[in-house]
Amino acid sequence: xxxxxxxxxxxxxxxxxxxxxxxxxxxxxxxxxxxxxxxxxxxxxxxxxxxxxxxxxxxxxxxxxxxxxxxxxxxxxxxxxxxxxxxxxxxxxxxxxxxxxxxxxxxxxxxxxxxxxxxxxxxxxxxxx
Numbered sequence: 001x002x003x004x005x006x007x008x009x010x011x012x013x014x015x016x017x018x019x020x021x022x023x024x025x026x027x028x029x030x031x032x033x034x035x036x037x038x039x040x041x042x043x044x045x046x047x048x049x050x051x052x053x054x055x056x057x058x059x060x061x062x063x064x065x066x067x068x069x070x071x072x073x074x075x076x077x078x079x080x081x082x083x084x085x086x087x088x089x090x091x092x093x094x095x096x097x098x099x100x101x102x103x104x105x106x107x108x109x110x111x112x113x114x115x116x117x118x119x120x121x122x123x124x125x126x127x128x129x
Contacts, residue, residue, distance in 0.1 A: 031108075034079050039064055039072045041109060044081065044102055051085070051097035081105075 035041060039061065046052065046060040058069055073096060076082035081102035087093040 034081075035105075037072070039068060040076060040081075041112075043069070043072055043076060044098060044105065045109070047082065047096060047098045051095040053093070053095055057096065076102075 042061045042064075043057060046057050052060070054066075054069065054073075057073075058064060058066060061069070064072075073082060073084070077084055080099055083097050083099055085095045085097065087095070
């Protein structure tokens with residue numbers, strides 16, 4: 001059975017026709033567009049252990065403004081990666097949580113972490129040597 005990595009390697013290594021290559025890269029472009037920016041992945045990671053209120057997320061992510069957090073949460077909600085739940089309390093309580101769909105990003109996030117670590121070593125090198 002062919003894995004996703006095998007398919008990607010075939011796309012990259014083969015001399016595919018431009019139209020075929022672009023069609024194969026379309027899903028990658030979609031994913032990059034949805035996850036682009038500085039804050040979306042940190043927000044998803046902040047929500048990985050449990051649902052949180054807005055201020056809890058804000059405290060977990062150093063440097064994000066409330067305006068930016070609000071914008072990014074709306075984008076993540078539109079893309080079905082975050083659920084916003086409003087509770088009937090006074091004042092209303094709002095919690096954000098990850099969707100089941102967003103949990104499919106776990107392997108992607110881990111792969112990005114692994115590649116980022118490898119890339120830092122390549123660029124920066126081992127400074128202890």
